[in-house]
Each structure stands twice: as C-alpha cells, then as structure tokens.
Amino acid sequence: VSCCTPMNCSITELLAGAEPQTMRVYLRVRPFSKEELSDGEDQGCVVIENNQTVTLKAPKGSATMKSSEKGIGMSLHKFSFSQIFGQEMTQSELFEDTVKSQMSDFLDGKNALIFSYGVTNAGKTYTIQGTPKEPGILPRVLDATFHYVGGHLYDGMDRKPYLRNDAQYLDLDQVKQERIAKAAIFASVKDVRVKSLANLKSLSSPSTRFSSSPLSYAQTVFASDPTEAGSSQFALWVAFFEIYNECVYDLLQPPLCSKSKRRAALRVCDDGAGNAYVKDLRWINIQTLGEASKLLQFGNRNRSAAATKMNQSSSRSHSIFTMKLLKIDGSRVERISEFSLCDLAGSERCNKTKTFGERLREAGNINTSLLILGKCITALRNNQTDRMKSSYIPFRESKLTKLFQAVFCGKGRASMIVNINQCASTYDETLHVMKFSAVAKQVMQVIPDKPLESLVPCLVGHDGKPLSNGVIDSQPLESYLSEEELLDEEDEANMSLLPQNEFVNMIESLRTKLLAERRRNLVQEMEIRKEMGDAMLQQLMESEELRIRQIEEQKESYQEKLENTFEMYKDAIKEHAYQCAMNNLEDDYVPLEEFIAVQEKVEVCHLISCLKEKYWTGIVCRSNTGPVGNTCHSAHFLPTAEDRCKLLYKEKCAIEKMCEDKQQLILSLEKRLMELSETLQKVGDGFLEKSADVEVLQRKGDDQTKSMDDILQQNVEKDQEITSLKAELATLSQKSPVKPKFKRGLLANIKEAVTSPRKGTPGRPLRKMSKTLRMKGS
Numbered sequence: 001v002s003c004c005t006p007m008n009c010s011i012t013e014l015l016a017g018a019e020p021q022t023m024r025v026y027l028r029v030r031p032f033s034k035e036e037l038s039d040g041e042d043q044g045c046v047v048i049e050n051n052q053t054v055t056l057k058a059p060k061g062s063a064t065m066k067s068s069e070k071g072i073g074m075s076l077h078k079f080s081f082s083q084i085f086g087q088e089m090t091q092s093e094l095f096e097d098t099v100k101s102q103m104s105d106f107l108d109g110k111n112a113l114i115f116s117y118g119v120t121n122a123g124k125t126y127t128i129q130g131t132p133k134e135p136g137i138l139p140r141v142l143d144a145t146f147h148y149v150g151g152h153l154y155d156g157m158d159r160k161p162y163l164r165n166d167a168q169y170l171d172l173d174q175v176k177q178e179r180i181a182k183a184a185i186f187a188s189v190k191d192v193r194v195k196s197l198a199n200l201k202s203l204s205s206p207s208t209r210f211s212s213s214p215l216s217y218a219q220t221v222f223a224s225d226p227t228e229a230g231s232s233q234f235a236l237w238v239a240f241f242e243i244y245n246e247c248v249y250d251l252l253q254p255p256l257c258s259k260s261k262r263r264a265a266l267r268v269c270d271d272g273a274g275n276a277y278v279k280d281l282r283w284i285n286i287q288t289l290g291e292a293s294k295l296l297q298f299g300n301r302n303r304s305a306a307a308t309k310m311n312q313s314s315s316r317s318h319s320i321f322t323m324k325l326l327k328i329d330g331s332r333v334e335r336i337s338e339f340s341l342c343d344l345a346g347s348e349r350c351n352k353t354k355t356f357g358e359r360l361r362e363a364g365n366i367n368t369s370l371l372i373l374g375k376c377i378t379a380l381r382n383n384q385t386d387r388m389k390s391s392y393i394p395f396r397e398s399k400l401t402k403l404f405q406a407v408f409c410g411k412g413r414a415s416m417i418v419n420i421n422q423c424a425s426t427y428d429e430t431l432h433v434m435k436f437s438a439v440a441k442q443v444m445q446v447i448p449d450k451p452l453e454s455l456v457p458c459l460v461g462h463d464g465k466p467l468s469n470g471v472i473d474s475q476p477l478e479s480y481l482s483e484e485e486l487l488d489e490e491d492e493a494n495m496s497l498l499p500q501n502e503f504v505n506m507i508e509s510l511r512t513k514l515l516a517e518r519r520r521n522l523v524q525e526m527e528i529r530k531e532m533g534d535a536m537l538q539q540l541m542e543s544e545e546l547r548i549r550q551i552e553e554q555k556e557s558y559q560e561k562l563e564n565t566f567e568m569y570k571d572a573i574k575e576h577a578y579q580c581a582m583n584n585l586e587d588d589y590v591p592l593e594e595f596i597a598v599q600e601k602v603e604v605c606h607l608i609s610c611l612k613e614k615y616w617t618g619i620v621c622r623s624n625t626g627p628v629g630n631t632c633h634s635a636h637f638l639p640t641a642e643d644r645c646k647l648l649y650k651e652k653c654a655i656e657k658m659c660e661d662k663q664q665l666i667l668s669l670e671k672r673l674m675e676l677s678e679t680l681q682k683v684g685d686g687f688l689e690k691s692a693d694v695e696v697l698q699r700k701g702d703d704q705t706k707s708m709d710d711i712l713q714q715n716v717e718k719d720q721e722i723t724s725l726k727a728e729l730a731t732l733s734q735k736s737p738v739k740p741k742f743k744r745g746l747l748a749n750i751k752e753a754v755t756s757p758r759k760g761t762p763g764r765p766l767r768k769m770s771k772t773l774r775m776k777g778s
C-alpha cells in the first residue's frame with residue numbers, strides 16, 4: 001500500500017460534478033396498541049393524504065389546539081416527506097424503499113448514515129432493530145452485506161479499522177487477543193434465546209419472505225458485483241456504542257462485575273483530517289450473521305434503558321451501530337466504507353415526561369444533543385439556501401453531531417426515518433418532531449459520484465505507525481509517532497504523518513482559511529455590534545419617549561391637582577367667611593315684625609313723653625294765672641316743677657347715656673369690621689401670591705427639563721405652604737373677636753359685606769346706620 005491519507009484528495013475534488021440532492025426524510029406511522037385504543041388515543045390526529053403528504057390535526061385539549069383557539073398558530077399542519085409508510089407497511093417493505101440506495105453506496109465504498117428520530121414509544125427501535133419475528137433495518141443491512149460478500153469474506157483478522165478512515169495491521173498476538181475478546185462476548189450471550197438468532201439467520205434462508213428473492217435483491221441493490229473484484233476480499237467489523245448524558249460508552253465491552261463501579265466513558269477524538277472517531281472503541285470482526293446477532297444482543301443488554309412515565313422500556317440514550325467494510329486486495333486495504341445506524345433517544349421534553357433527578361439530567365442531555373442536531377441541520381439548510389450567508393454550524397457542540405459531521409459535510413449520505421405514533425396525548429411532541437423533519441428535508445447533500453476509493457485508507461502497523469505493503473515502510477520509524485503520542489489530547493491531531501511539502505501546503509491553506517475565518521468573524525462581529533447598537537439605541541429612544549410621556553402625564557396630573565387644591569382653598573375661605581358672617585347674622589338677627597313693634601313702641605313712648613311734657617307745661621301756665629285755691633288744689637295732686645325738672649333731667653341723662661353707649665357700640669363694630677376687611681384683604685393678597693407662585697410653577701413645568709423628583713418635591717413644598725396658609729387662616733379666624741350684636745338695621749349691611757368681601761369696606765353702610773340711630777336717639 002502506498003501510504004496515503006484522505007488529505008491527498010480533497011473532498012471538493014471528489015464532489016466536483018456531483019449532483020446535490022435533498023436529504024431523504026421518511027415518515028413511519030406506527031399502529032395503535034390495544035391499550036392506546038382502549039384509552040381513546042385514536043382521535044384522527046394523523047391523516048396520510050398520499051405516500052408523500054400527511055396532515056396533522058390537533059386534538060381537543062392539546063396545546064396546539066389551545067393556541068389555535070387563541071388565534072396563535074393553526075390546528076391543521078401539512079407535511080411532506082420523501083416517502084410515508086403507514087401502519088400496514090412491513091419491515092421488509094420499509095427496508096426495500098428506504099435503505100436500498102444507501103446499502104448500495106455502502107457496498108460501493110461510500111459512507112451511509114441512517115438515524116431514526118421521534119418521541120419515545122414511536123417505534124424508532126422497532127424500525128432500526130425490529131423484533132425477533134420482524135427484524136428491522138439493521139439485521140437486514142447485515143444480511144444484505146453478507147449476501148453481497150458471499151465467498152469473498154476475508155477470514156484473517158489482521159486488518160482492522162483504525163482512527164476514522166484508516167486500517168491497522170495486527171500482528172499474531174493482536175489477532176489472538178481479538179479472537180479471545182470476541183469469544184468472551186459470544187460466551188456471555190450463549191444463553192440468549194436461540195429463536196431470535198434463528199430468525200436473523202432465516203433472513204438469509206431462501207425459505208423466508210425477506211430472502212425469498214435474495215438473488216434478485218442482490219442484483220437490484222448492488223451496483224457492482226464482488227465477483228468482478230477478482231481477488232479482492234472483504235472484512236466486516238462492527239462496533240456498538242451509546243451516547244448517554246453526553247458520554248460515549250462502548251456497548252461491546254464486558255459489563256462490570258461490581259455494580260458500584262462506573263462504566264468507562266470513551267473520548268471522541270479527531271483523526272487529523274477533521275474526522276471525529278471514538279477512541280478505544282471496540283471493533284469486532286464478524287464472519288456470519290449469527291455473530292452479528294449475538295453482538296447486537298450483547299450490546300442491547302448493556303444499553304442504558306430507564307423507565308420513564310411514558311414508556312417503561314424507553315431507552316434514554318442514542319445508540320449507534322456502525323459497520324465498517326474493508327475491501328482488501330492482497331495486503332492492501334483498498335477502501336473502507338462505513339454504515340452507521342443511529343437509534344436516537346426519545347425527543348420528548350422534560351416537562352412532558354415529568355422526569356426527576358437523574359432522569360431529568362438524562363432528559364436535559366438528550367435534549368441538548370438533539371437540540372444541537374437540530375441546530376446543525378437548520379444551519380446547514382440556511383447556509384445552503386442563502387449562499388451569501390455562512391453561519392456557524394455547531395457540529396462540535398455535542399458528541400452526536402461531532403461524530404456525524406463528516407457525513408453531513410459530503411463524506412457520505414445521510415437519511416432520516418421519522419417515527420411517530422398517532423396518539424392524541426403526544427400530539428404536541430409529534431408536531432415538534434414533524435417540524436424538525438420539515439427542516440431536515442430541505443438540507444442538500446452532495447454525494448460523490450465516485451466511490452471513496454480515491455481516499456485510500458492509511459494502513460498502520462500494530463504500533464500505529466504507517467505501513468507499506470503490509471510491512472514497515474522504508475521511512476525511519478522515528479519519523480512516526482505512536483497513536484498515544486499522536487492523539488494525546490482530545491481533538492488534537494498530529495500532522496507529522498504528512499510529507500513535508502504537504503505539511504507546508506496544509507499550513508498555507510490553513511493560514512488562508514484562518515485569515516478568511518478571522519475576516520468573516522470580524523465582519524460578523526461588526527454586524528452583531530451594529531445590530532446591538534441599533535437595538536440599544538432603539539431601546540434608549542423608546543425609554544426616553546416613555547419617560548417624557550410619564551413626565552407629561554405627571555405634569556398634567558400635578559397641575560390638575562394644584563388647580564383642584566386652589567379651588568378647594570378658595571371655596572374653603574369663602575365658606576369660612578360665609579360661616580363667620582352667618583354666625584354673626586344669627587347673633588344679630590332681629591325679626592322684622594319684632595323690629596317694627598319695638599320701633600312703634602319707642603315712637604308711642606316718645607309721643608307719650610311729648611304729650612306728658614305738653615300737659616305739664618299747660619298746667620304750670622294755668623296755675624301761674626288762675627285762683628290761689630285752685631293752685632293749692634292742683635299742687636296737692638301734681639308734682640312740683642322742681643320734681644318734674646328732676647325727672648326730665650334724669651330722663652335726658654338716661655337718653656344721653658344710651659346714645660353714648662350706642663355710639664361706642666357703633667365705633668367698636670366699625671373697628672371690628674375694618675379688621676375683618678383687612679384680614680380678608682390679606683387673604684386675598686395671599687391668594688394672589690399663591691396664584692403667582694402657581695403661574696411660576698406652571699411656567700417651570702412648561703420648560704420641563706427637570707426630573708420628576710423635583711416636581712414632586714415642589715408639590716410637597718406647595719402642599720406644605722397651603723397647609724401652613726390654611727393653618728394661618730384658621731389662626732386668624734380664631735383670633736377674630738366675637739362681634740357685638742346689632743339690634744336693628746344691620747342685617748342688610750352685613751349681608752352685603754359678606755356676599756362681596758372685597759368690594760369696598762363694610763364700614764360705610766354701618767356708619768350710615770349709626771347716624772340714623774343717633775338721629776333717632778336725639
């Protein structure tokens with residue numbers, strides 16, 4: 001063998017001229033179980049329109065239906081697939097229609113990958129592995145491979161897969177070890193039901209339905225006949241591993257004796273050509289279908305199967321069964337092709353399965369790798385649909401996608417079998433699966449026309465150093481590094497296997513790629529920064545707008561509050577003044593009838609006194625001119641002049657005193673009224689000042705640049721001022737002396753004074769009234 005690596009022939013060269021095709025995505029709808037039917041799960045959620053179109057109808061109570069009732073989303077969803085397999089489709093029909101082309105690729109030296117995707121209990125394992133009675137795709141692929149190889153099986157075990165695409169030459173000791181390991185596995189599966197083995201074997205038997213036409217199958221499937229390969233022989237090696245909680249476990253390792261011991265997790269490394277492989281994974285050479293069946297059963301026993309709420313036998317890991325077919329020509333390994341069948345874990349979400357603790361962690365990790373798979377598929381689709389866009393594909397973010405990266409990037413053909421059940425209770429999850437598959441269906445794959453023969457694998461010796469023609473190469477051994485040295489660190493590959501000029505070329509191309517990547521990153525970063533900047537600016541503008549709106553609203557409400565307060569204040573003062581006046585009126589009020597009666601009485605008294613005076617004056621005149629005897633007689637009955645004078649004088653003094661009192665009363669009333677008007681004046685001035693303050697505040701508010709806090713502060717201050725003003729007013733009101741009572745003629749004047757407190761002084765009408773009184777008194 002000439003020592004060559006995949007780097008000798010670039011994948012772009014290989015793909016040149018190849019037609020891109022969309023990824024094939026198949027749908028398989030499994031039948032209802034008896035329990036599901038009795039539970040009323042059949043609600044016509046899945047309607048297969050034709051062999052490529054299916055309609056999903058949301059059942060009542062599903063989240064999808066609830067959303068559609070709210071006007072978000074639809075209750076009907078249509079999906080198209082490469083082909084749809086209904087519940088009546090058999091395993092062999094599925095194999096014929098789905099795996100045929102990939103099987104052909106595999107036997108032709110190309111890589112193939114099939115993965116089954118769906119919620120738990122949807123039939124993924126049934127599709128991949130099947131049951132003893134109804135074998136699935138995997139045993140059928142193995143069967144077909146053995147059919148193809150026929151008598152060209154390489155029975156030596158000294159050519160073994162190495163790294164991802166290379167082969168290793170084993171010495172006798174190593175071959176012996178291989179045989180022992182294989183025997184140990186088979187020994188532990190001795191007690192396994194022979195029935196399933198018999199069923200698998202029967203696939204090859206011409207008496208079974210599947211193999212009733214093995215010859216015709218072989219003829220239609222295989223593009224090339226192995227007999228044409230002349231002396232070439234084929235070796236088939238298989239590995240079976242699982243990815244559980246983002247750790248890779250070998251399912252072909254003997255189980256640990258102690259239950260407390262933890263299984264060793266394997267590392268996913270890079271082979272130096274960008275291909276990920278599982279380091280230290282056990283590869284077993286198989287010679288018959290029976291051996292393959294035993295390995296499958298051995299691996300299945302090892303597989304982590306945990307009960308979940310939805311399915312008691314639900315498997316919580318992604319299990320991957322990989323076959324490597326080595327085409328050996330003498331000592332040369334001409335080519336290696338790989339066929340992987342991946343049974344993904346259920347795609348259900350944590351909340352749905354109601355998982356806790358360890359189960360929750362499992363669900364999280366399952367979802368992480370499925371999420372990354374979804375992201376990769378979406379990014380691949382986006383990059384293909386928009387050539388200007390080259391978004392990052394996160395293959396390296398999960399073990400699953402890391403291992404399948406090469407296939408997705410053109411080094412093989414991938415296809416997906418979507419499994420769904422028709423249960424109403426899992427409708428929302430099923431819809432999620434369907435949406436994922438709709439994206440996957442748009443992914444383009446460029447499959448090389450030629451087999452990967454040009455990517456001749458590198459054959460290395462038992463120590464991991466390259467060989468030529470099955471013997472140690474003429475190059476000095478020291479120039480090669482062992483595998484341990486080569487891949488000491490995860491994902492780190494040693495390039496020293498390459499010739500110097502290629503090494504330099506590779507460095508150059510890597511540098512160019514690096515520069516391009518950096519430039520792309522820079523552009524991307526700038527775009528992101530710009531987007532972020534725009535978003536932030538937008539956010540700032542929105543918040544500024546909101547703030548201004550809030551200030552405006554606050555200002556308006558504050559002004560309204562102020563106006564209300566002043567109105568209240570005005571009303572309160574008016575009310576207070578009115579109350580004061582009314583109190584005084586009540587005190588001074590004299591009913592009109594009483595007033596008239598008293599006035600009449602006073603007039604009558606006055607008339608009587610006048611009459612009396614006139615009478616006495618007449619008597620005095622007559623006694624001075626009449627007979628003495630009459631005079632003596634009159635003097636005996638009537639008071640003397642002196643007495644009358646005294647009486648009159650007394651009356652006069654009393655009247656004068658009364659007038660004086662009245663005068664003083666009028667003066668004190670005038671004085672108090674003056675004081676009241678002054679107070680009212682002051683209050684009025686206070687109003688004016690406050691109004692001026694409000695105007696200033698309003699002007700300030702109009703020029704608003706101040707923050708809300710300032711305005712609120714001013715509000716508080718103004719409120720305090722108003723309170724103090726009110727207090728001041730209350731104090732003033734208390735200080736006002738009690739008005740003396742006006743017995744007569746005051747009512748009209750006081751009323752006038754109260755109703756128009758600011759117009760003129762109330763003193764004038766009162767003075768007028770006092771004058772009248774004085775005149776009357778005199």
Ligand SMILES: Nc1ncnc2c1ncn2[C@@H]1O[C@H](COP(=O)(O)OP(=O)(O)OP(=O)(O)O)[C@@H](O)[C@H]1O
Nearest residue numbers: 030031120121122123124125126311314315345346
């Ligand atoms: N096409 C089918 N015809 C008949 N029975 C089926 C079909 N598909 C699935 N089943 C049955 O449905 C049940 C669930 O299938 P299976 O275990 O393959 O689901 P799964 O998707 O692999 O679940 P998990 O993700 O939990 O492993 C099994 O009993 C299986 O035999």
